[in-house]
Amino acid sequence: MTETSREWTVFSAQCPSRASLARIANKWTAMIVILLDEEPRRFGELHRQVEGITKKVLIDSLRALERDGMVERVEQEHARYQLTALGRTLNEPLQALRVWAESYVDDVQAAQDRYDDAADDRTLRRISND
């Protein structure tokens, strides 16, 4: 395996880095961090920009990111959120993930079509063998 920190490895179930990976390898985290990296934003802005997220999920996500030290709430009254220094280090890898998802839409779609067609074939062949 590639060496990173010698002490921690995400491949070990109990390693704290595994929990960290679970938190950051997450679509809501990715979208929120990317938006907050552009500029601090208020709750309502995030709620509108992350289309389809409910208030509950958004607040739960923000709290979890606060707890993990990636996001901080400034201006208590106006509920403005921003990234911490730690959170900012996260933008690059998450942004790369977002770019990947948007760049390869067609390739993924094509692969899915091929796979589903092949699955249909398999089903047909199985039925005709009965």
Place this chain on the structure above:
Amino acid sequence: MTETSREWTVFSAQCPSRASLARIANKWTAMIVILLDEEPRRFGELHRQVEGITKKVLIDSLRALERDGMVERVEQEHARYQLTALGRTLNEPLQALRVWAESYVDDVQAAQDRYDDAADDRTLRRISND
């Protein structure tokens, strides 16, 4: 927002790139892709190396990755899996995520401790105000 593809955006709930993001921003996906990028591996190897994953979750993950065109099964009899060209493009961002998770364990832990201590304080203050 940062511009990537003009046609797709993960921030739109119905955009196919959102589903793609959900698939790749996922701890199981990350671990499997990272391992397969090193070399093709058999089912049993993956099962041992991704500690804590069950056979069902592993097979479900592999099938989903196959359907999305990132993984292919070679040597049907020996069940050896490898990345496709598309899947290989995914290693860099996912590896970056893994490195992040392993590198900042201490910072995250410290943040959690601070957060939880502050939460205790808040609780105590609220109780004494009753």
Place this chain on the structure above:
DNA sequence: CGGAATCCTAAAGGATACTG
């Protein structure tokens, strides 16, 4: 060994209503 099938639980996530 590499699965498939079934069942089940826990956790994520959604809907709705209410509040300062």
Place this chain on the structure above:
DNA sequence: CAGTATCCTTTAGGATTCCG
């Protein structure tokens, strides 16, 4: 507007058993 509280549904994921 920025939440909280409740309840409910859905999904991910785990446990177990069986099979070629």
